[in-house]
Structures are given as C-alpha cells and as structure tokens.
Amino acid sequence: MRIGVFVCECGTNIAATVSTGKVVDAALSMRDVLHAESIQYTCSDPGQRAVIDAIQKKGLTRVVIASCSPRMHENTFRRTVGRAGLNAYMMEMVNIREHCSWIHSDIDEATDKAIDLMQKGVARVRRQVPLHSTTVPVTKRVLVVGGGVAGIQAALDIADAGLPVTLVERGPSIGGNMARLDKTFPTLDCSSCILTPRMVEAAQHENIELMVSSEVEQVRGYIGNFDVDIRRKATCVDAEKCTGCMICQEKCPGKAPDEFNAGVGQSKAISIPFPQAVPLVAALRKEHCRLFIKGKCSVCKKVCPADAIDYEQEDRIETEKFGAIVVATGYELFDWRESYPDYGGGQYPDVVTALQYERMLSASGPNGGHVQRPSDGKEPKNVVFISCVGSRDESVGRPLCCSVGCMYIAKQAILTKEHIPDSQSYVFYIDIRAGGKGYEEFTRRAQRDFGAIYLRGRVGKIYPSNGNLVVMGTDTLSAEQVEIDADLVVLATGFAAAEGAGELARKLNISYDQYEFFSESHPKLRPVETTTGGVFLAGACQGPKDIPDTVAQASASAAKVIGLLSRGELETSPMVAAVNQMRCTGCFKCRDVCPYGAIEAVELRDGREVANVIDSLCQGCGVCNVACPPAVISLKGYTDGQLIAETMELLR
Ligand SMILES: Cc1cc2nc3c(=O)[nH]c(=O)nc-3n(C[C@H](O)[C@H](O)[C@H](O)COP(=O)(O)OP(=O)(O)OC[C@H]3O[C@@H](n4cnc5c(N)ncnc54)[C@H](O)[C@@H]3O)c2cc1C
Ligand code: SF4
Ligand code: SF4
Numbered sequence: 001m002r003i004g005v006f007v008c009e010c011g012t013n014i015a016a017t018v019s020t021g022k023v024v025d026a027a028l029s030m031r032d033v034l035h036a037e038s039i040q041y042t043c044s045d046p047g048q049r050a051v052i053d054a055i056q057k058k059g060l061t062r063v064v065i066a067s068c069s070p071r072m073h074e075n076t077f078r079r080t081v082g083r084a085g086l087n088a089y090m091m092e093m094v095n096i097r098e099h100c101s102w103i104h105s106d107i108d109e110a111t112d113k114a115i116d117l118m119q120k121g122v123a124r125v126r127r128q129v130p131l132h133s134t135t136v137p138v139t140k141r142v143l144v145v146g147g148g149v150a151g152i153q154a155a156l157d158i159a160d161a162g163l164p165v166t167l168v169e170r171g172p173s174i175g176g177n178m179a180r181l182d183k184t185f186p187t188l189d190c191s192s193c194i195l196t197p198r199m200v201e202a203a204q205h206e207n208i209e210l211m212v213s214s215e216v217e218q219v220r221g222y223i224g225n226f227d228v229d230i231r232r233k234a235t236c237v238d239a240e241k242c243t244g245c246m247i248c249q250e251k252c253p254g255k256a257p258d259e260f261n262a263g264v265g266q267s268k269a270i271s272i273p274f275p276q277a278v279p280l281v282a283a284l285r286k287e288h289c290r291l292f293i294k295g296k297c298s299v300c301k302k303v304c305p306a307d308a309i310d311y312e313q314e315d316r317i318e319t320e321k322f323g324a325i326v327v328a329t330g331y332e333l334f335d336w337r338e339s340y341p342d343y344g345g346g347q348y349p350d351v352v353t354a355l356q357y358e359r360m361l362s363a364s365g366p367n368g369g370h371v372q373r374p375s376d377g378k379e380p381k382n383v384v385f386i387s388c389v390g391s392r393d394e395s396v397g398r399p400l401c402c403s404v405g406c407m408y409i410a411k412q413a414i415l416t417k418e419h420i421p422d423s424q425s426y427v428f429y430i431d432i433r434a435g436g437k438g439y440e441e442f443t444r445r446a447q448r449d450f451g452a453i454y455l456r457g458r459v460g461k462i463y464p465s466n467g468n469l470v471v472m473g474t475d476t477l478s479a480e481q482v483e484i485d486a487d488l489v490v491l492a493t494g495f496a497a498a499e500g501a502g503e504l505a506r507k508l509n510i511s512y513d514q515y516e517f518f519s520e521s522h523p524k525l526r527p528v529e530t531t532t533g534g535v536f537l538a539g540a541c542q543g544p545k546d547i548p549d550t551v552a553q554a555s556a557s558a559a560k561v562i563g564l565l566s567r568g569e570l571e572t573s574p575m576v577a578a579v580n581q582m583r584c585t586g587c588f589k590c591r592d593v594c595p596y597g598a599i600e601a602v603e604l605r606d607g608r609e610v611a612n613v614i615d616s617l618c619q620g621c622g623v624c625n626v627a628c629p630p631a632v633i634s635l636k637g638y639t640d641g642q643l644i645a646e647t648m649e650l651l652r
Contacts, residue, residue: 001032001061001062001126002032002034002058002059002061002062003030003032003033003034003035003060003061003063003122004034004051004055004058004062004064005023005024005027005033005035005036005064005065005066005121005122006036006037006038006039006050006051006063006064006066007020007024007027007036007037007038007039007066007067007114007118008038008039008040008041008042008043008047008066008067008068008096008097009038009040009041010041010042010067010068010097010101011040011041013068013101014067014068014097014114015038015101016101017100017105017107017110018096018110018111018114019107020114021038022115023038023066023096023114023115023118024036024037024038026119027118030119030122032122032126033122034058034060035054035058035060037050039051042065042067042077043067043073043076043077048076051063051065051077051080051081051084052080052083052084055084055085055086056084056085060086061086061090062086062092062125062128063077063081063086063090063091063092064091064092064093064094064118064121064122064125065077065092065093065094066094066114066117066118066121067094067095067096067097068095068097068098069095069097069098070093070095071521071522072522074093077091077093078091087130087131087132089128089131089637090125090130091125092121092122092125092128093121094117094118094121095117096114096117096118099113099117100113100114101114116650119649120646120649122649123642123645123649124642124643124645124646127639127641127642128637128642129636131574131575131636131637132574133571133572133573133574134571134574135569135570135572135616136225136569136572136616137225137569138224138225138323138564138565138567138568138569139224139226139321139322139323140163140164140323140565141163141164141165141166141322141323142155142158142163142164142165142166142324142325142561142565143165143168143226143228143322143325143326144158144165144166144167144168144325144326144328145168145216145325145326145327145328145329145504146168146169146170146328146329146330146498146539146541147167147169147171147173147174147176147202147210147212148174148175148176148177148539149175149176149178149195149198149539149547149550149551149554150176150328150330150538150540150541150551150553151169151174151326151538151554152167152175152195152198152199152554153198153538153550153551153554154538154555154557154558155167155205155326156198156201156202156205156208157554157555158207158326158561158562159202159205159206159207159208162207163561163562164209165205165208165209166208166209166211166322167208167210167211168211168214168215168216169211169212169214170214170215170329171212171213171259171273172213172235172272172277172281172283173199173212173273173274173277173279174199174202174203175274175276177330177331177355177540178191178195179191179192179195179196179260179276180260180261180355180358180362181362182358182359182361182362182363182369182415183361183411184411185407185410185411185546186411186436186437186438186439186441188411188414188415192276192364196276196278199278200278202278203278203279210278210279211232212281213232213233213235213283214230214231214232215230215231216228216230216507216508217229217230217231217317218507219325219507219509220595221596222533222534222617222619223532223533223534223564223570224323224324224534224564224565224570225323226324226325226534227320227321228319228320228321228325229317229318230317230318230319230320231315231316231317232316232317232318233315234313234314234315235282235283235284235313236284236289236310236311237270237281237284237308237310238308238313239281241307241308242281242304242306244279244280244281244282245305245306246271246272246282247303247304247305248282248299248300248303248309249267249268249270249271249272251299251300251303252268252269252270252271252299252300253290253299254268254269254270254288254290254293254297255267255268255269255288256268256269256285256288257288258366260273260274260359261356261359261365261366262356262359263356264352264360264365264366264374265366265367268288269284269285269288269289269290270284270285270289270300270309271283274364275364276364282308284300284309291311292311298311323564324534324535324536324565325534325535326537326538326554326557326558326561327504327508327510327518327530327535327536327537327538327541328538328541328554328557329497329498329501329504329541330498330539331495331497331540331541331544332495332496332498332499333353333355333493333494333495334398334493334494334495334496335496336491339396340389340491342461342462343386343389343459343462343489344462348375348462348464348469348489349373349374349375350373350374350375350380350468350469350486350487350488350489351469351491352374352488352489352490353490353491354385354405354408354490354491354492354493355493357412357488357490358408358412360372361415361416361419369419371419371420373487373488375467376467378487379420380420380423380486380487380488381422381423381424382423382468382484382485382486382487382488383413383416383423383424383425383426383487383489383490384425384427384459384469384471384489385409385412385413385425385426385427385489385490385492386428386471386490386491386492387405387406387409387427387429387430387492388402388429388430388458388492388494389492389493389494390493390494390496391405391493391495392430392494393494398494398515400494400495400543401433401544402492402494402495402544403495403543403544403545403546404545405433405492405494406429406432406433406434406443407434407439407442407443408492409427409429409492410434410445410446412490413425413427413446413450413452414445414446414449414452417450417451417452418450424451424453425446425451425452425453426452426453426454426455426484427446427453427454428455428456428457428458428471428473429454429455429456430458431456436546436548436549437548455473455475455477456475456476456477457474457476457477457482458473458474459471459473460472460473462486462489465485468485468486469485469486469487469488470483470486471484471486471489494544495543496515496516497512497515497516497518498541501516501517508530508532508535509535510530510531511530511531517541518530518537518541518542520537527556528553528556528560529560534564536557536560536561537553538550538553538554538556538558539553572615572616572618573620574637575620575635575636575637575638576598576613576615576619576635576636577590577599577613577618577620577622577624577625577634577635577636578613578633578635578636579610579612579632580632580633580634581602581611581612583630583632584610584630585629585630586601586608586609586611587629589627589629590611590633592627593623593624595621595623596617596618597617598614598618598619599613599614599624600612611633613633620635620636620638622638
C-alpha cells in the first residue's frame with residue numbers, strides 16, 4: 001500500500017494557525033505513507049499538478065488531502081486523482097480549515113487536531129476499495145414551485161429549451177407579489193405592463209402546464225427521478241367551464257378579505273383576484289362562503305351562466321414524475337403588528353404597509369389609483385415613510401436587511417408627488433442602501449426632483465391626534481427630536497419567508513436558515529443549487545431580492561436545469577449500500593425504512609429470500625444500515641471497518 005498525504009496551506013487560511021510542516025512530518029512517520037508534502041493552494045492548477053506528479057512518480061495507490069470542506073472541493077480532488085490514473089474514490093479529504101484553523105487560535109492545539117484528523121483520514125483510506133458509478137435515466141420534465149416572477153421566468157426559460165414544465169402555484173393566479181406592484185424602481189415602468197405578457201405567455205406556452213390553487217404534498221425520489229404528489233385544492237369552480245365573466249363575484253353576498261389588495265378594501269367569497277389574473281378563473285373560499293358557513297345561499301350557482309360552480313368539488317392528489325425541481329416560493333411581509341406596539345400595533349387604520357400603499361397607488365387598486373387614506377377616504381397631504389420595520393432591527397429579532405425597502409420608499413415618495421402634487425413626503429431612514437444600477441441616482445431624484453424630505457433616524461412613537469397621526473422621531477444628523485403631523489404613515493416592513501416554507505423545505509429535503517429562507521449549496525460557487533441534487537432555487541425564497549436579481553437567479557436556475565436534463569443519463573454515486581446476503585435473515589426491515597424504494601427481495605439458489613440493493617436507486621443515506629438487526633448492510637466508502645479504524649486512530 002502506498003499512501004500520499006497532501007497538506008494544503010490555503011494561503012494563510014490554514015498555514016497561519018496550523019503548522020502544516022508538522023502535519024507533514026506526522027504523516028511521514030505513519031505506516032504506508034510514502035509521500036507527504038504541503039502545498040500552498042492544492043485546488044489551484046499547480047497544486048493539482050503536484051498531486052498528480054506525486055501519484056504518478058511514486059506510484060501512490062491511495063491519497064489523503066488535508067484541506068478545506070469536502071463540500072467545497074471533494075469533486076475537484078476526485079477528478080484530480082482520476083486524472084492521475086487512480087480510482088477517484090481512493091482519495092479521502094479531511095477538513096483542517098473549517099475544523100481547525102478557522103475555529104482555533106492556538107497554533108499548537110490547532111496543529112495537534114489537524115494531525116489527528118489527518119491520521120484518521122489515513123486510517124480510513126487504508127481500507128478503501130475502488131468504487132465505480134452506474135448510470136440512471138433521467139425524467140426530462142421539470143417542476144417549478146411558486147408562480148411569482150421567479151417561477152414564471154424559470155418556467156419560460158426551461159420551456160423555451162423544449163422541456164415540459166409544470167408550474168405549481170398555491171394561489172388562484174400566477175404573478176406573485178410583482179403583480180401587486182404599481183410601478184417598479186428605478187425605471188418607474190408599470191409592473192403589470194411588464195409582468196402580464198409574461199404571465200399570459202406562460203399560460204399559453206405549449207410546454208407549460210399551469211396548476212394554480214395547488215401545492216406540493218410529498219416528494220419522493222432523487223435527482224433525475226422525483227415522484228411528486230401535488231394537491232389540487234378544491235375551488236368549487238370547474239376551471240374548464242368558467243369564462244371569467246365575474247358575475248358570481250358581483251352577485252356574491254359573502255364578504256371576504258381582499259388578499260390581492262393586501263387587505264385594503266374587501267373582496268367576495270367567490271372572486272377572481274385581479275382583472276389580469278392568469279388563469280382568469282373564479283375561486284371560492286369556503287371559510288367566507290355563506291353556503292358553507294350558514295348552509296344557505298348558492299347565489300353563485302344560480303347566476304353562473306357557464307354552470308361552472310360545483311360545491312361538491314374535493315381536493316385531489318395528482319402524482320407526477322420530474323427530473324428536476326425549481327423552488328420559487330418567494331416571500332411575505334413580516335407581520336409587524338405585535339413587534340411594534342409603539343406604532344399602534346395595527347390599531348391605527350392610517351398606518352399601512354408599503355405593499356398596501358402600493359395597491360392604493362395602483363390604477364388597478366381598490367380606489368382606481370386615487371390615493372385615499374383608509375380611515376376617512378381623505379387624500380393624504382403629509383405622508384411619512386418609515387424604513388426598516390422588522391428589518392435591521394435586533395430588538396425584534398430581525399437583523400436582516402430587506403434589500404429593497406430604501407428603493408421602494410423612494411419610488412413611493414416619487415409616485416405620491418405624482419399622484420398628489422401638493423403633498424409632502426418624509427422618509428425616516430437608518431442609511432440608504434441603493435446598491436443596484438441606477439439606484440443611487442433614483443433615491444437622489446426622490447429628494448431633489450420630488451422634494452421628499454429624508455430624516456436620518458428611527459421613529460420612537462406614532463400616536464393619534466385630532467384625526468391625524470403624530471410621528472415622533474429623532475433626526476440623528478441635527479440631533480433634534482422631530483414631530484410630524486401625518487395624514488398617512490407607510491411602513492417599509494421587512495421580508496419574511498413564504499408561509500409554510502420550512503415545511504416545504506422538509507418535504508424537499510433542502511436546508512433553510514433561521515428565517516426559513518432556503519439555503520443555497522454554496523453562497524458563491526453554487527448560488528442556485530441546494531444541498532439536494534436536482535433541486536434549485538429562484539428568487540426571494542432564498543432571501544430578500546429585487547426583481548432584476550430575482551429574474552437573473554431564475555434564469556440561472558433554468559440554465560442549471562437545462563444543463564442537467566440535457567444528459568440522457570445521470571451518473572450515480574457508487575457510495576451505496578450493500579447487503580451481505582449470506583448473513584441476511586430476510587426480515588426486510590431495510591426495505592420498510594428505505595426512503596428511495598431501493599431495496600428489493602431476491603431469491604437465492606438455496607430458496608432463501610434476502611434483501612438486495614438496487615444501486616441505481618440507492619442514494620447512500622445509510623438509513624438501512626441502522627435498521628438492519630443483524631447489521632449485515634454496509635455503505636460503500638463508509639464501511640463499519642473504516643469507521644472503526646478512524647475511531648481507533650483518534651483514540652490511540
Ligand atoms: C412594497 C414592495 C415594493 C416593491 N417594489 C419593487 C420594485 O419597484 N422593483 C423591484 O425590483 N422589486 C420590488 N419589490 C420586490 C419584489 O416584490 C420581489 O423582488 C419579487 O416579487 C420576488 O419575486 P418572487 O417570484 O421571488 O416571489 P413572489 O413574488 O413572492 O412570488 C412567489 C409565489 O410563490 C407562491 N408560493 C408561495 N409558497 C408556495 C408553495 N408552498 N407552493 C406553491 N406556491 C407557493 C406565492 O403564492 C407567490 O405567487 C418590492 C417589494 C415590496 C414589498
Ligand atoms: S360566474 Fe361562472 S363563469 Fe363567470 S366567473 Fe364566476 S364561475 Fe366563472
Ligand atoms: S354560495 Fe353564496 S356566499 Fe358562497 S361563494 Fe357562492 S354566492 Fe358567495
């Protein structure tokens with residue numbers, strides 16, 4: 001056995017805290033280690049060449065690379081040893097950066113730990129055997145979850161490449177939050193004028209199937225071959241028959257909150273959420289319907305000229321196969337009410353969120369674009385905007401920046417002046433974050449050309465006075481307390497993950513952060529991939545984002561999906577489970593627990609029925625290993641022998 005150990009310095013990332021020379025010396029003192037060296041950057045081209053040279057010149061048969069996280073470079077180094085002619089799996093990586101140099105300051109302790117980890121790697125690689133991949137066919141069909149601008153863009157890009165796409169949207173129409181916006185910064189172009197044609201294109205695209213009022217129920221399978229149960233929720237309207245005439249909505253006596261208008265004004269128990277909805281089909285909300293609450297009404301059924309109303313409709317589950325999944329479930333606004341009692345906690349009707357104000361400004365909004373304050377319908381003259389409500393505020397546990405608040409406040413201040421020329425906007429801000437192209441100029445325009453008065457500081461209190469609101473805050477630039485008599489207060493509330501995001505993440509087996517925004521596989525190198533192969537991210541579901549970034553990310557996800565599915569087959573990892581069939585008792589506990597259906601029963605020549613692993617289905621999760629009562633299943637690359645050897649080496 002001829003083992004080589006390569007200790008990466010990672011510039012000073014490792015070398016400043018770990019004495020790499022000592023790790024090399026320790027390696028050279030180990031049995032079977034014929035070669036050890038430290039390399040400044042092992043992942044660089046010269047670094048990889050040094051590894052290849054040593055393997056070839058010294059005839060190394062196994063390699064340990066002590067460097068960074070395998071998540072970062074395991075594939076890089078597998079390819080490196082493969083290029084040197086070794087089986088790619090005869091390489092073991094140990095992480096002396098994240099596990100040693102980055103978390104310890106004491107050089108001796110960090111070095112001792114790095115030596116331990118290196119020795120553990122040598123013990124493990126000694127018992128490694130060559131492994132070989134197999135291939136599985138891929139399903140050339142894509143699921144996009146969430147029909148906001150991110151989902152629409154991803155679906156269109158993928159469909160244009162010739163792949164069939166199913167776009168699943170939980171609401172009754174696609175469009176997401178962008179459909180609610182009036183104008184968009186920094187160009188002030190009409191949001192629905194840009195979005196509606198894309199929504200219609202998605203609905204008419206021959207490769208896109210729209211499933212609205214639908215949600216993902218369960219996901220099974222793996223990259224290239226997912227089986228997804230989709231819940232098609234009952235809307236009590238036959239989508240095939242509904243003509244979108246809206247007569248039901250007009251005649252329905254059941255009042256309901258207007259979700260599309262962010263709660264400004266009221267809607268009906270049966271409605272089409274907005275005139276440009278796609279599909280233009282009514283949906284009934286049972287929780288507000290008189291027939292379902294009181295047992296009497298049926299007006300909509302009587303008036304519907306298309307006979308589209310069906311109160312008996314029930315949820316149904318459809319199971320579909322997909323090769324890849326794009327998650328684009330977007331965001332919701334942080335519910336500020338409980339956290340900000342000093343702003344009235346939702347008690348003052350004239351304190352609204354920016355999304356509500358967006359609807360008040362919009363020509364398709366509840367007042368046809370005439371800005372009227374909710375309490376008395378009066379046109380507001382003094383409008384106060386407060387930034388960072390539920391963002392950048394540690395005191396309410398929301399330190400994250402919403403990344404668009406500064407920009408949409410500037411936009412709304414400009415639009416306020418356009419709608420009400422004799423109005424005055426005041427903007428309370430912490431600092432102005434205007435990082436995109438043309439953004440800084442835009443916020444300056446709001447001040448210079450549209451007269452918005454910017455006050456640097458936080459608002460301490462809002463209280464009612466003589467039918468108006470008094471906003472008390474501090475102007476930290478002049479160090480003065482300010483009190484503004486406001487007709488309307490607009491809160492730039494922070495972003496929160498879409499409702500149920502954590503639950504969806506668990507169904508998809510992807511990671512999420514403390515705010516339930518989905519985590520990318522690597523923030524710089526794999527920004528649209530998740531830790532689960534074949535599942536990609538697009539838009540604000542990954543974190544707060546503006547529309548340009550959302551669309552760019554959606555197209556990036558689409559490109560990844562197209563690349564993935566352009567191959568007819570996918571190589572599977574050879575690190576799969578294997579059953580010692582001579583010792584298998586045929587209890588099939590392994591088959592019961594395997595989440596991928598990768599265990600089958602086979603009959604041996606002696607007539608015994610035993611378990612067999614279908615390599616192409618096994619994802620190497622290891623669940624069967626634990627469940628097997630006689631412990632006769634092992635995972636290739638993680639055998640009991642290897643794990644025990646590693647442990648013994650550490651305990652020595
Ligand atoms: C007040 C305000 C003004 C703004 N103005 C601008 C602007 O002028 N310019 C700009 O660039 N950006 C602006 N933005 C930001 C913009 O809204 C976002 O960048 C954009 O909407 C993100 O799109 P998305 O598709 O990722 O998410 P969303 O628009 O949130 O869409 C997500 C979709 O997924 C659906 N969904 C959620 N969960 C599920 C599930 N489990 N299953 C199925 N479907 C699901 C939702 O119903 C929704 O339709 C503004 C934001 C706010 C709050
Ligand atoms: S009345 Fe019937 S056809 Fe018209 S929108 Fe309502 S459900 Fe659709
Ligand atoms: S049954 Fe009556 S309350 Fe219910 S949606 Fe139809 S019209 Fe509205």
